[in-house]
Every structure is written in structure tokens, then in C-alpha cells.
Amino acid sequence: MSATRYAVVGAGLMGAATAWQLAARGEEVVVLERDVPASSEGSSHGSARIFRYAYPDPFYADLVVQAERLWDRLEEDAGRPLINxxxxxxxxxxxxxxxxxxxxxxxxxxxxxxxxxxxxxxxxxxxxxxxxxxxxxxxxLDAQSTVEAMLELAVAAGAQLRTSWPVASITRTGSGFTITGPAGESVEAAHVVVAVGGWLPDLLRQLELPSAFLAALPELxxxxxxxxxxxxxxxxxxxxxxxxxxxxxxxxxxxxxxxxxxxxxxxxxxxxxxxxxxxxxxxxxxxxxxxxxxxxxxxxxxxxxxxxxxxxxxxxxxTPDEHFVLDTADGVTVVSPCSGHGAKFAPLIGAMAAGLATGPADVPAVFRPGTGALVR
Structure with missing residues (x-):
């Protein structure tokens, strides 16, 4: 058994971005990936995703501009272009x-x-x-190369990456969570970031989150x-x-x-x-x-x-309205559902998720349905 402050479950674009941002802040991070980073069975594989600015909603168009600043930083730190x-x-x-x-x-x-x-x-x-x-x-944008670049930077900053590590269970303990993986291996974490894309509907049922939080999350x-x-x-x-x-x-x-x-x-x-x-x-x-x-x-x-x-x-x-879900409750941060248009925002979503996991963060309220339900 090993212990960490933050466990990030999932090494696609959103998980890799969150791990990069947490590690860059000096946080202790372990990334747990069921297969390999940017797996072909997930949403972040391959070399081709669209990077664009045009949205009918100015809110998302402005978020692209914000994300682009982090793309520039990522490309500079990684030492290679990621957007053609x-x-x-x-x-x-x-x-x-x-x-x-x-x-x-x-x-x-x-x-x-x-x-x-x-x-x-x-x-x-x-x-x-x-x-x-x-x-x-x-x-x-090259999705696989982006995942690889963010994980390289995370590992260089001290993060650990474990591949072929499917999560069997996440159990709440007095000090946080016990995450059990293959062959009975486990990781103790004070906080869990769940960035598992299409596996989220299954994993949510294991997380022992407040009923009001779960009820407020949109249907996936x-x-x-x-x-x-x-x-x-x-x-x-x-x-x-x-x-x-x-x-x-x-x-x-x-x-x-x-x-x-x-x-x-x-x-x-x-x-x-x-x-x-x-x-x-x-x-x-x-x-x-x-x-x-x-x-x-x-x-x-x-x-x-x-x-x-x-x-x-x-x-x-x-999600029904195609808004993202990026919310946190009781030591769990949920990051993932991006309705097919999230890749271009990955570095920004990672920064927001790291902010949520470590403390108060400036995350748009529309991405936080669970927290809104808890405070009403």
C-alpha cells in the first residue's frame, strides 16, 4: 500500500491536465490509469481533435481564449508544438x-x-x-501527444504514473480514501480526482458522495x-x-x-x-x-x-445541455463529461480541477451543479 495527497483516476486529456497542474503546484500526486494514457478505448486517443474559437455562446468562446494561454505555456514547457x-x-x-x-x-x-x-x-x-x-x-490538436506532454511534465515535477491499473473500488476511510486496484494493490489518498470519461456513470456509484450532490448531477x-x-x-x-x-x-x-x-x-x-x-x-x-x-x-x-x-x-x-461537469464534494473532485467538445479546453479544465481539489477555485457556476444543490 502507498499513500498520496491526491489520486487522479484516469490519464486521458482531463486527468493528465489535472495531474500536470497539481504537480506544478508542488502537490503530491499519483495518477491511476486503467490501460495506458490516451487509451484507444477512451476519449483522448489519436492525433486529431479540432481546436477552434467559434461558439454561438460568448462564454465558451472566451474560455477558448483563456485556454489558449495555457496551451502556449504547455507547448513551451514541453518543448514541442501540439496544435497545428x-x-x-x-x-x-x-x-x-x-x-x-x-x-x-x-x-x-x-x-x-x-x-x-x-x-x-x-x-x-x-x-x-x-x-x-x-x-x-x-x-x-494532437490529443495523444498532449496527454504524453502533460504527464511528462507532471512526472518531472514529482507525480507518479501507474498504468494497467484499473480501479476495482474506492472506499472512504477516516483519513480519506482507499483505492483498490489489480491484484489487491491499493493506494491511500486524502483526495480523489475522478477523470474517467465514459466510465464515470459506473464509478459514481462507488463514491459515497452526498445524495444531494449526486442528485444534482446531470444525466450522462x-x-x-x-x-x-x-x-x-x-x-x-x-x-x-x-x-x-x-x-x-x-x-x-x-x-x-x-x-x-x-x-x-x-x-x-x-x-x-x-x-x-x-x-x-x-x-x-x-x-x-x-x-x-x-x-x-x-x-x-x-x-x-x-x-x-x-x-x-x-x-x-x-450532458443534456452539453455543459461540462467540474465539481467537488467531500474529498472527491469530478472532472470529465465534456460532451464531445472539451479537448480544446483541457489545460484550462486541468487548472480549474486542481484549484477545486486544493481549495477555493474560480470555476463557472454552470459547471458545478452538485455544489449548487448543496448550498441552496
Whole structure:
């Protein structure tokens, strides 16, 4: 048995970010990961996640600006780039590019609002039929490399990392918690940070948290999402990331290392299969979803061959309103449900989680449903 001040359960983006921030503050930290960091069975694997500023809600757009400062620090401390600034184009009848442009104007983020004709001349590999918002400093963040960088910095600052360490139980004791893992091994911790993504619905039942806190947490729906890589017709043509919201809501981005740098990753947002928890995932692609995305490519992306050469699944852990959950009670900090749009905020969420775990923290009230229930 070993003892620590803070145990962080889960070494995906949010767990790694929290461990980095805690260790950077000089705190004693042990990270417990059921598999390997950025595991392929979780939500943080691979080389391709969208980094963008555009949100219809200025609250989230401003949070991206805040997060970017920590991305800059992370890249500097890690000594390598983690975001490839290829830009992003947002378009579609229900994406409302004009509204997004007004939001970015209000917070001072560089952007352009282009007519369909102007955008089509610049990116002939797309079909545009609405105005197009271009964010030149948006791009692709490398999720796996980001996890690795944050954990390297955490370990360099004194944190311990234990892999292949699935948590069997978390039991409250007089001094905190006993976390039991494989072969009866255990860790004593004064405070537990739970950042387990799609496994959260199962783990919450073990945590002996106040009933009011648990009752106030939003219902969580774990989605097994499908993603496809389509080959570029012209491999020399530069591709931005994209969000297109019309009949379908589709996102796409250069697949990078995941796709041998040969294609664009495309997915229908929340087009997958709902599950109770990550334990129910089977990694099988939904044929109907594949058919929808292939037809989308055929109609809207002439720069791609409409046949995927690779495909995979990943997990979203959704709340009904797509707000994050970042709250704490009785020695447990809950960090994770990010509704498929959290990767870009990871360093900031880690800083907020570290603040919650160590004492009072400036965390938006909308992320703290449990604490709000306790103080009413």
C-alpha cells in the first residue's frame, strides 16, 4: 500500500491536465490509469481533435481564449508544438456564421466572414452555399501527444504514473480514501480526482458522495461515435478543419498520424450509439452512419474520394445541455463529461480541477451543479 495527497483516476486529456497542474503546484500526486494514457478505448486517443474559437455562446468562446494561454505555456514547457494551425471553416444554414463572427469580433479573435463564392475560390475542395466563417488560428490538436506532454511534465515535477491499473473500488476511510486496484494493490489518498470519461456513470456509484450532490448531477449519456478517414484527391492541397451544420452536423479535420497524413477525418456529431457507460462499447461501426457520412462527402467535399480507407470509434460523454461537469464534494473532485467538445479546453479544465481539489477555485457556476444543490 502507498499513500498520496491526491489520486487522479484516469490519464486521458482531463486527468493528465489535472495531474500536470497539481504537480506544478508542488502537490503530491499519483495518477491511476486503467490501460495506458490516451487509451484507444477512451476519449483522448489519436492525433486529431479540432481546436477552434467559434461558439454561438460568448462564454465558451472566451474560455477558448483563456485556454489558449495555457496551451502556449504547455507547448513551451514541453518543448514541442501540439496544435497545428491549419485554420477552420464554419458554414451551413444552421451554423449561422454571421452570428459566430459577431461573437469573435466581440472578444477580439482574428476571423474572416466570406461569401460562398469567395470561400469556394479559396477552398475548391468544398461546396459552400452559405457565408463561411474562417478562423485562421484554429486547427488540429494532437490529443495523444498532449496527454504524453502533460504527464511528462507532471512526472518531472514529482507525480507518479501507474498504468494497467484499473480501479476495482474506492472506499472512504477516516483519513480519506482507499483505492483498490489489480491484484489487491491499493493506494491511500486524502483526495480523489475522478477523470474517467465514459466510465464515470459506473464509478459514481462507488463514491459515497452526498445524495444531494449526486442528485444534482446531470444525466450522462455515453456515445460510441464513428469516425472515417477519406483520401485526398490532391495530397498537396492544404485542408483546414471544418464544421458544417445543415441537415447533418458534420465535423472534419486533417487526420494526421491517425490517417497516415493521407486523408481528412470526418464524423457526424452525436451520430453514434448511446450507451450507459464505456463498458458497453464494442468498437463496431454503424453501417447506416457510414452511409450518411459517405453520401455527405459525395455531395459536399469534391476534394475527397468518397470511400473511407480507415474508420474507428471513440467515446463522447454527454450532458443534456452539453455543459461540462467540474465539481467537488467531500474529498472527491469530478472532472470529465465534456460532451464531445472539451479537448480544446483541457489545460484550462486541468487548472480549474486542481484549484477545486486544493481549495477555493474560480470555476463557472454552470459547471458545478452538485455544489449548487448543496448550498441552496
Amino acid at each position: 494551425r491549419v485554420g477552420c471553416v464554419d458554414h451551413g444554414a444552421t451554423r449561422d456564421p454571421e452570428r459566430l463572427a459577431r461573437v469573435l469580433e466581440g472578444i477580439g479573435v482574428e476571423h474572416e466572414l466570406l461569401s460562398p463564392r469567395e470561400a469556394g475560390a479559396r477552398w475548391p475542395q468544398f461546396v459552400f452555399d452559405t457565408p463561411v466563417l474562417h478562423q485562421p488560428r484554429a486547427g488540429v 449519456t455515453v456515445m460510441q461515435e464513428n469516425a472515417y478517414h477519406f483520401p485526398y484527391r490532391d495530397p498537396t492541397q492544404p485542408w483546414p478543419t471544418l464544421i458544417h451544420k445543415d441537415v447533418l452536423q458534420v465535423y472534419g479535420l486533417p487526420g494526421g498520424r491517425d490517417a497516415d497524413h493521407a486523408g481528412q477525418k470526418l464524423a457526424e456529431y452525436n451520430g453514434g450509439r448511446p450507451m450507459r457507460s464505456a463498458a458497453q462499447q464494442d468498437g463496431r461501426i454503424d453501417p447506416a452512419n457510414r452511409a450518411r457520412v459517405v453520401e455527405y462527402v459525395r455531395q459536399n467535399l469534391p476534394g475527397l474520394v468518397p470511400e473511407p480507407y480507415a474508420e474507428t470509434t471513440c467515446l463522447f460523454t454527454n
